[in-house]
Amino acid sequence: xxxxxxxxxxxxxxxxxxxxxxxxxxxxxxxxxxxxxxxxxxxxxxxxxxx
Amino acid sequence: xxxxxxxxxxxxxxxxxxxxxxxxxxxxxxxxxxxxxxxxxxxxxxxxxxxxxxxxxxxxxxxxxxxxxxxxxxxxxxxxxxxxxxxxxxxxxxxxxxxxxxxxxxxxxxxxxxxxxxxxxxxxxxxxxxxxxxxxxxxxxxxxxxxxxxxxxxxxxxxxxxxxxxxxxxxxxxxxxxxxxxxxxxxxxxxxxxxxxxxxxxxxxxxxxxxxxxxxxxxxxxxxxxxxxxxxxxxxxxxxxxxxxxxxxxxxxxxx
Amino acid sequence: xxxxxxxxxxxxxxxxxxxxxxxxxxxxxxxxxxxxxxxxxxxxxxxxxxxxxxxxxxxxxxxxxxxxxxxxxxxxxxxxxxxxxxxxxxxxxxxxxxxxxxxxxxxxxxxxxxxxxxxxxxxxxxxxxxxxxxxxxxxxxxxxxxxxxxxxxxxxxxxxxxxxxxxxxxxxxxxxxxxxxxxxxxxxxxxxxxxxxxxxxxxx
Amino acid sequence: xxxxxxxxxxxxxxxxxxxxxxxxxxxxxxxxxxxxxxxxxxxxxxxxxxxxxxxxxxxxxxxxxxxxxxxxxxxxxxxxxxxxxxxxxxxxxxxxxxxxxxxxxxxxxxxxxxxxxxxxxxxxxxxxxxxxxxxxxxxxxxxxxxxxxxxxxxxxxxxxxxxxxxxxxxxxxxxxxxxxxxxxxxxxxxxxxxxxxxxxxxxxxxxxxxxxxxxxxxxxxx
Numbered sequence: 001x002x003x004x005x006x007x008x009x010x011x012x013x014x015x016x017x018x019x020x021x022x023x024x025x026x027x028x029x030x031x032x033x034x035x036x037x038x039x040x041x042x043x044x045x046x047x048x049x050x051x
Numbered sequence: 052x053x054x055x056x057x058x059x060x061x062x063x064x065x066x067x068x069x070x071x072x073x074x075x076x077x078x079x080x081x082x083x084x085x086x087x088x089x090x091x092x093x094x095x096x097x098x099x100x101x102x103x104x105x106x107x108x109x110x111x112x113x114x115x116x117x118x119x120x121x122x123x124x125x126x127x128x129x130x131x132x133x134x135x136x137x138x139x140x141x142x143x144x145x146x147x148x149x150x151x152x153x154x155x156x157x158x159x160x161x162x163x164x165x166x167x168x169x170x171x172x173x174x175x176x177x178x179x180x181x182x183x184x185x186x187x188x189x190x191x192x193x194x195x196x197x198x199x200x201x202x203x204x205x206x207x208x209x210x211x212x213x214x215x216x217x218x219x220x221x222x223x224x225x226x227x228x229x230x231x232x233x234x235x236x237x238x239x240x241x242x243x244x245x246x247x248x249x250x251x252x253x254x255x256x257x258x259x260x261x262x263x264x265x266x267x268x269x270x271x272x273x274x275x276x277x278x279x280x281x282x283x284x285x286x287x288x289x290x291x292x293x294x295x296x297x298x299x300x301x302x303x304x305x306x307x
Numbered sequence: 308x309x310x311x312x313x314x315x316x317x318x319x320x321x322x323x324x325x326x327x328x329x330x331x332x333x334x335x336x337x338x339x340x341x342x343x344x345x346x347x348x349x350x351x352x353x354x355x356x357x358x359x360x361x362x363x364x365x366x367x368x369x370x371x372x373x374x375x376x377x378x379x380x381x382x383x384x385x386x387x388x389x390x391x392x393x394x395x396x397x398x399x400x401x402x403x404x405x406x407x408x409x410x411x412x413x414x415x416x417x418x419x420x421x422x423x424x425x426x427x428x429x430x431x432x433x434x435x436x437x438x439x440x441x442x443x444x445x446x447x448x449x450x451x452x453x454x455x456x457x458x459x460x461x462x463x464x465x466x467x468x469x470x471x472x473x474x475x476x477x478x479x480x481x482x483x484x485x486x487x488x489x490x491x492x493x494x495x496x497x498x499x500x501x502x503x504x505x506x507x508x509x510x511x
Numbered sequence: 512x513x514x515x516x517x518x519x520x521x522x523x524x525x526x527x528x529x530x531x532x533x534x535x536x537x538x539x540x541x542x543x544x545x546x547x548x549x550x551x552x553x554x555x556x557x558x559x560x561x562x563x564x565x566x567x568x569x570x571x572x573x574x575x576x577x578x579x580x581x582x583x584x585x586x587x588x589x590x591x592x593x594x595x596x597x598x599x600x601x602x603x604x605x606x607x608x609x610x611x612x613x614x615x616x617x618x619x620x621x622x623x624x625x626x627x628x629x630x631x632x633x634x635x636x637x638x639x640x641x642x643x644x645x646x647x648x649x650x651x652x653x654x655x656x657x658x659x660x661x662x663x664x665x666x667x668x669x670x671x672x673x674x675x676x677x678x679x680x681x682x683x684x685x686x687x688x689x690x691x692x693x694x695x696x697x698x699x700x701x702x703x704x705x706x707x708x709x710x711x712x713x714x715x716x717x718x719x720x721x722x723x724x725x726x727x728x729x730x731x732x733x
Contacts, residue, residue: 194675195672195675198675199662199663202672203666208665208732212662212726212730215658216676219658219680219722220680223679223680226683226714230686230687233686234686234690
C-alpha cells in the first residue's frame with residue numbers, strides 16, 4: 001500500500017494537485033448552499049411580517 | 052406554440068425553473084459521482100505509468116478536464132450572453148453570473164495543477180508556457196466579468212453590461228490565445244509543447260474521458276445550485292418566492 | 308398623433324416604484340407628473356423616453372412601440388433632463404448649435420431662439436459665466452429650434468426665477484397650441500389652461 | 512446629421528480651451544519611462560534590451576489612464592442622453608469622440624516616444640518601426656479601451672475596474688507591438704508584426720464602436 005502513496009516518488013505533487021482541486025470544488029459546492037440557506041432565511045423573515 | 056418554444060419560455064420563468072431544478076439536483080449529483088469514482092480509480096491506479104514522466108502524469112486527469120471546462124464554460128456563457136442581449140432573457144443573465152465563478156475556479160485548478168505537474172519535470176513552479184499563460188489571462192477575464200456585475204447596483208443593467216463584456220471577451224479569446232502561442236514560440240526554445248497529452252494509450256484515455264464527463268456534470272450541479280441561490284436572493288420580494296416560503300412553512304407545520 | 312403608456316411597472320433594486328401605470332396623451336395636451344422626491348419620477352421619464360426598458364407594460368407612439376426599429380419616435384421627441392447638457396468652455400451660441408444638431412431643425416434661427424429666452428445679449432459669452440437660471444433658459448431654447456412634437460422635460464422650471472417660470476409657461480402654451488405634447492415633472496404650481504392638463508400622481 | 516468632421520472639430524476646440532488637462536497623459540508617459548532606469552539601473556545594454564517592451568507598456572498605461580475622461584463628462588451633464596435619444600446613430604458619435612480623443616492624447620505620445628527611446632539607448636534604426644507600431648497600436652488600445660470605459664461610465668465611484676476589464680484585451684497589441692520594435696532593434700525586418708498590428712487596427716476600429724455604443728446605451732439607462 002505504501003508504494004501506492006509514493007506514486008513513484010511524485011506522491012506529494014500528485015496528491016496535493018488532487019487535494020487542492022477537490023478543495024476548490026468543495027468550496028464551489030458549499031458556497032451556493034450557504035447562500036441559498038441565507039436567502040431562504042431572509043425570504044422567510046421578509047414574508048413572515050406580511051402574514 | 053411548439054414544444055421547444057414552450058420549454059424555452061417556461062425555463063425562463065423563475066417560478067417554474069426553481070422547483071424543477073430543485074428536483075434535478077440529486078440526479079445530477081449521482082451521475083457526477085458515478086462518473087467521477089471510476090474515472091479517479093482508473094486514473095490513479097490502473098492506468099499504466101507514463102514511461103517518461105512516471106506517475107506524475109496522473110495530474111493530467113484533473114488538469115486537462117479542468118482546462119477544457121474553463122474554456123467550455125466561457126463559450127456557454129457567450130451563448131447565454133447572446134440570448135440575454137437579443138431576447139432579453141433574464142435567466143440567461145443569471146446563468147452567466149452564476150457560471151463566472153465556476154469558470155474562474157476551473158481555470159484556477161488548471162493553473163495550480165499545471166504548475167504542480169511542471170515542477171518535477173522542469174524544476175520551476177511557473178513556466179511561461181503558451182497554454183498556461185492563456186489560461187491565466189482567461190482567469191483574469193472571468194474576474195473582470197464578475198467584478199463588473201458586482202460593481203453595478205441595478206441588476207438589470209448589470210446583467211446587460213456583463214453580457215456585452217462576455218461577448219467582447221469571446222471575440223478576443225482566440226486572438227489572445229494565438230498571439231500568446233506565437234509569443235511563446237518566439238521567446239522559448241522550440242520544445243514540444245509541454246502540455247500536449249502524451250501519445251495516449253487507450254487505458255490512459257478512458258479515465259480522461261470519464262473525468263471530463265464527470266466535470267461536465269459537476270459544472271451543471273454547481274451552476275444550478277448557484278443559479279437557484281442567486282435567483283432567490285434577487286427575487287426576495289417577488290410573489291413566487293412568497294409562495295415557496297408559504298409552501299415550505301405549510302409542509303413544516305404539517306410535519307410536526 | 309397620440310402617445311400612450313399601458314400597465315407600466317418599474318423596480319429600483321428590490322423596491323417597486325410603480326406598477327400598472329397607464330395614461331394616454333393627445334395632441335395639444337400636457338401630462339403633469341407629481342410626486343415627492345424618490346417617488347420614481349425620473350425613472351418614469353427614463354421609461355417614457357425609451358432610455359430604459361420597463362419591467363412590464365409598453366409605451367406606444369402612433370400606436371406602435373417606441374422601441375420599434377422603424378418608428379420615427381426619436382425624431383419627434385425632445386428630451387431635457389435634470390442637468391443642462393451644456394459645455395462651460397463654449398459660448399451660448401456654440402452650445403445651442405450643438406444641441407440643435409441632435410434634433411431635426413425647424414425654421415427658427417438660433418439667434419431668434421436666444422432672443423426668445425432673453426439671452427440675446429449673452430450670445431457670445433461663455434456658459435461658464437452663466438447663472439443657473441440662464442443655463443436652464445439656454446437649455447429650454449434648444450426646444451424652440453427643434454421640429455419635434457413631444458417634449459419630455461424633467462423639472463423644466465428648476466432654478467428659474469419668477470420671470471423664467473412665466474417664460475416657460477408661455478413657451479409651453481405656445482407649443483400646446485400648435486398641437487404639441489408635453490410630459491413634465493414639477494414641484495411648482497403651474498398656471499396653464501386646465502382643459503389641456505392631465506395630472507398623474509406617483510408614490511401616493 | 513452634423514457631419515463627423517464637425518463633431519471632431521468641436522471636440523478639438525473644447526480640448527484646445529482646456530489645454531491644461533491635455534498634457535497629463537504625456538507627463539505620465541515620460542514619468543513611467545523615467546522610473547525604469549532608476550529602478551533597474553542604467554546599464555546601457557540592459558536598458559537597450561528592455562527598451563521596446565518598456566516604451567510600449569508605458570504608452571499602453573498612459574492611454575489607459577487618459578481613457579477615464581472619455582465619456583465621463585458627457586454622462587454627467589446629460590449630453591450622452593441627448594445623443595442616445597437623437598435619431599442620429601450613437602456609433603457616429605462614438606467614432607468622432609474616439610478619433611478626437613486619439614488626436615488629443617495619443618498622438619502626442621507617439622510624437623514623444625522617439626525622444627524617450629533615445630534616452631533608453633534604443634538603436635536609432637528601430638525608431639521608425641517604433642513610430643509605426645505606435646501609430647497602428649494606440650488607436651486599437653483606445654477603441655478597445657473605450658468598451659471598458661463605456662461599461663463603467665455609469666458607476667459613481669471611479670474604481671480600479673477599468674484596467675481589470677480592459678488589460679486582458681491589450682495583450683495581443685502589446686505582444687506584437689513590443690516584438691516589432693525588438694526585432695527591428697536587432698536588425699531583422701518587423702514586417703510580420705506590423706501587418707498583424709494593422710490587422711488588429713482594422714478589426715478594432717470596425718467592431719469596437721458598435722460594442723461601445725451598446726455599452727453606452729446600457730450605462731445611460733442606469
